[in-house]
Amino acid sequence: MVDYGINFWSDNDFIIEDGQVKINYKTKPAIIDIVKKVREEGYRGPLLLRFPHLIKKQVDKIFTHFETSIKQYHYKGQFKAVFPLKVNQFPNFVLPLVELSQNRCYGLEAGSKAELIIAMAYTNKGSPITVNGFKDKEMISLGFIAANMGHEITLTIEGLNELETIIEVAEEMGKPCPNIGLRIRLHSSGIGIWAKSGGINSKFGLTSTELLEGIRLLEKHKLIEKFTMIHFHIGSQISDISPLKKAMREAGNIYAELRKMGAKNLKSVNIGGGLAVEYTQHEGSPNRNYTLDEFAGDVVFSLKEIAKNKKEPEPDIYIESGRYIAASHALLVAPVLELFSQEYDEKALHLKDKNPQLIEELNELYNTVNEKYAIEYLHDSLDHMESLLTLFDLGYIDLQDRSNTEILVHLIIKKVIKILKHKNHSDIIRIQEQVQERYLLNCSFFQSLPDYWGLEQSFPVMPLDRLNKRPTRSASLWDITCDSDGEIGFDLNKPLFLHDVDVTTEEYFLGFFLVGAYQEVLGMRHNLFTHPTELSVEFEEDGTHSVTNLLEAQTILDVLDDLDYDTKEIERRLKQRIEDSELIDDETRKEVLGQLYVMLSENGYLRTITNGERK
Missing domain, CATH: 1.10.287.3440 (Helix Hairpins)
Known part of the structure; x- marks a missing residue:
């Protein structure tokens, strides 16, 4: 049985039993059974499955680990969190998130006017709203309206011009005024693709000089009491804990210095997002070098030590980790439409009464190959193919001969792989890239996995069944877009092996896991392929499950x-x-x-x- 690295990336959310991927919750239904039931009702194409219980699990884990660290270090500040809507704004994610987190101090973060409207409409009363990104007067006015509605809202300032606009709106609209946060531009930078989110040249945040000017403006216009938060963000997927530790020391000292300058209502440090998700399927290539327990402990301990040394109160801790909350809740299921080498079978072979000598030898190799001489025959067949293709280019053999050559070589390859499938033969591994099978999937990578195309982000992928059978075909995956970039190629360093199936007689489904963060909102309509048909799998207290919120792909x-x-x-x-x-x-x-x-x-x-x- 091959487990496709499920123990590395699934966090025990999914398991393999009876050769099937199952949801590791309550009655543990098989995903393939849910997919087949939905397809029997007439829904075709790719499917996006959502699991609301995994949303709650991730929220509870973050709160539990931070609250445990707070208790362990006798920390006096509180822990609060918000979900950044830019990660996933779809209602079938956001509405369950809000409902399932109402017993927590868990709110929403907005980075645009439309997102702020969502936050104002759905954030649970008593839970925070934070507003990041560049803002105009209208957006700031929305923040004042939210404050009037009773929301605990903080407008995070990205530049002094925004602070000046807040002062202007405050004079026009009066009280209540939303809380004000200042985004600080740390010297510390992140790591990896999103390293530029931090550092002295980052897009967002105030320099030390601008922070001092901001404090002066707040004092001058009698708004210093509304300054309650500093905020920073060093990356979307922090793979190494070291940059976070450095950033915490820098931010903690800025917090203490600002309080000593008179910002006595400054009581919160917002550490932004970045809590990494483990996407890897392969041992030895992890996406992070820390646990959630270590992450929470480092944040709490760092702020406690700085507050103690600077003789300032321990601040409330805010976090905006969206990827960690959203990624695991969604799964893309794509049907396999075709295996491109399946035309290479004996039915397609049309040998002549008299064939070129090398083709006769290929046919002999195919009929006599055995375990003892498998690798030798494989090498011979590949050499013969190169020679025959050269002969075709020179005009010495015809198109039928070329066809027979290709078919016989593929038949030999498949036979050798089948004979040696239970052996990790080095030569078999070495030639996998040459003999990879191409699986055509009924989906668009541009629509459903844009981070693969744009950022080379890998996602765990595996068949939904047949997991009690050893896969023998090295696989590259093709989507149905009219674009050569719509391919997940075979990688010898991170190989994917799939089953040799006849999709004209049986169905074969691949699941792409951890796609709940960013993939939907960034998905593009390349070739006008739309968001897949989506559904939620919800569990009752007695363990039974049902399909809800079924929304068919656009016509x-x-x-x-x-x-x-x-x-x-x-x-x-x-x-x-x-x-x-x-x-x-x-x-x-x-x-x-x-x-x-x-x-x-x-x-x-x-x-x-x-x-x-x-x-």
Whole structure:
């Protein structure tokens, strides 16, 4: 059995039993059974499965570990958190998040006007709202409205011009005024792709000089009592704990110095996001070198020591880790449409009465290969193929000979892999990149896994069943977009092996895990492929589960409408062109028009024919 590194990345959320991936919760249903049930109801193309219980699990884990550290170090400040909406704004994530965290001091973070409206509408009373990013007067006015609604809201200042606008709005709208936070530009930087989120040249935050000017402005306009928070952020996926420790020391000292300057209501340090998610499937290549327990302990201990040394009160701790909360709750399931080497079988082989000598030798190799000589025959077949392809280029063999060459070599490769599948033979491993199978998936990587395409972010991927059978094919994955970048290539350092299946007679599904953070909101409509059909899997107290919030992927007409096409005009023009066409007779015109309307009312993912059924 191959476990696809499930013990590295799943945090025990998913397990393998009876050759299937199962949700490790209550009755432990198999994911493949849920997928097949949904497809039986007529939903096709890729599916996005959400697991609300995993949202609650992640929120509870963060609070539990920080509260444990606070207790361990006798820390006097409180722990609070917000979810940054930029990570996932979809209602079938946000609404369960708000409901499942209402017993915690857990709120929402907004970085735009639209996100702030969501936060104002759904944040639980008593839970915080923070507002980051660049703001104009209208957005700041929204913050004042939120304060009037009774929200505990903090506007984090990214530049002195924003502070001046807050002062202006405060004079116009009066009290209550939202709390004010200052984003500090640390000298400490992060690590990895998002290292530039921190450091002296980072996009956001106030320099030391600007902080001093900000304090002066707040005092001058009698708003210093509303200054309650400092904030920093050093990266979205902090793989190494060392930069965080350094940033905590710097931020803690800034906190203490600002209080000594008269900011006596400054009581909170917001450490931003960055708590890393473990995506790796392969031993020896972890995405982080720390545990949540270590992360929480370092934050609490650092601030306690600085507050003690500076003789200032221990601040409340805020965190904005969104990736850690959202990633695990969503799973993309993509059907495999085709294996590209499946045309290379004996049925496609058409040997002549008299074949070139090298092809006769290939045929002999295929029929006589055995375990003892498997590697030798494999090497011979690859050498023969190179020679035959050269002969084709020189005009000495024809296209049928070339076809027979390709088929025989692939048949030999498959036979050798099957014979040696239980052995980790070094030569087999070495040639995997040459003989990889290409799996065509009914999905768009640009739509559903944009971080793979844009940032080379890897996601755990594995079949949903057949896990009690050893996979033998080194796999590269192709999506259905008309773009060569829509491929997850085979990597010898992080190999993916899948099963040799005949998708014309049986279904084969791959699951991409940990896709709940950023992938949906960054997904693009390349080739006009839309957000997949989504559903939530919810569990009752008795352990039973049900599919809820099922939302089908947009139809072709809906997509065109979103792009501001006049869909009524499109329908009218299509109908008119069918009616005007001299190539369609009167008897079939109505049928053709009906077929067209059916297609327009379906989503754009592929529907293939298997055993007479659409899938």
